[in-house]
Amino acid sequence: xxxxxxxxxxxAIDSYKAQQLRGELAVFLAFMDSIKPESVLEIGSADGxxxxxxxxxxxxxxLMTVDVRKSARYKWLRPEWQHxxxxxxxxxxxxxxxxxxxxxxxxxxxxxxxxxxHNWENASADWNNYAxxxxxxxxxxxxxxxxxxNVQGFDVPQLWSCIRAKLETVELVSMRGMQAGTGIVWAGExxxxxxxxxEQE
Numbered sequence: 001x002x003x004x005x006x007x008x009x010x011x012a013i014d015s016y017k018a019q020q021l022r023g024e025l026a027v028f029l030a031f032m033d034s035i036k037p038e039s040v041l042e043i044g045s046a047d048g049x050x051x052x053x054x055x056x057x058x059x060x061x062x063l064m065t066v067d068v069r070k071s072a073r074y075k076w077l078r079p080e081w082q083h084x085x086x087x088x089x090x091x092x093x094x095x096x097x098x099x100x101x102x103x104x105x106x107x108x109x110x111x112x113x114x115x116x117x118h119n120w121e122n123a124s125a126d127w128n129n130y131a132x133x134x135x136x137x138x139x140x141x142x143x144x145x146x147x148x149x150n151v152q153g154f155d156v157p158q159l160w161s162c163i164r165a166k167l168e169t170v171e172l173v174s175m176r177g178m179q180a181g182t183g184i185v186w187a188g189e190x191x192x193x194x195x196x197x198x199e200q201e
Contacts, residue, residue: 006026008029016047017046019115021174028182033059035139036059037060040063041111042066044066046067048074052074066087066092068091109135111139111140112130113140114127115143131193136187138186138187142182163195
């Protein structure tokens with residue numbers, strides 16, 4: 001089974017510009033396929049490589065993507081897939097964008113993927129605004145938990161530290177302390193997501 005998702009990961013990275021590492025992406029896709037999600041929200045879709053990979057999961061009936069760039073309108077989107085994909089072009093921190101994403105699935109997605117801005121302001125706002133949209137028992141994926149070669153202002157590892165200190169998590173790591181990292185969190189009831197403030201301490 002994993003061989004299928006390794007092939008999908010290769011195509012997503014090589015042909016559709018997915019910005020993930022091969023092993024992490026393949027395992028995450030295999031895990032997603034095993035839980036049979038029907039609705040997925042992706043914050044930070046860039047060129048759509050991960051979106052393309054997610055659409056290889058047959059159970060996914062609705063994929064909502066959010067990105068500030070107009071290039072996020074995917075040229076590879078097949079006519080038969082168009083009813084499965086809806087894209088919001090806008091800043092993920094804008095209240096109108098948050099409201100549109102929440103309204104699209106009545107605020108309850110099976111999977112929420114957070115991979116937007118990587119500084120503290122963006123990353124923490126995306127967590128606070130969108131993690132809550134995962135249904136109880138669903139999952140939230142946080143990408144780039146390992147940072148990127150100690151680049152300053154790349155604060156997702158700090159966000160991830162706050163999350164894993166208070167919530168049940170799993171992390172897929174190909175290059176520890178160097179690049180990428182895929183964090184998985186199980187969504188709970190109520191304000192389970194409320195683990196950080198909006199200001200960096």
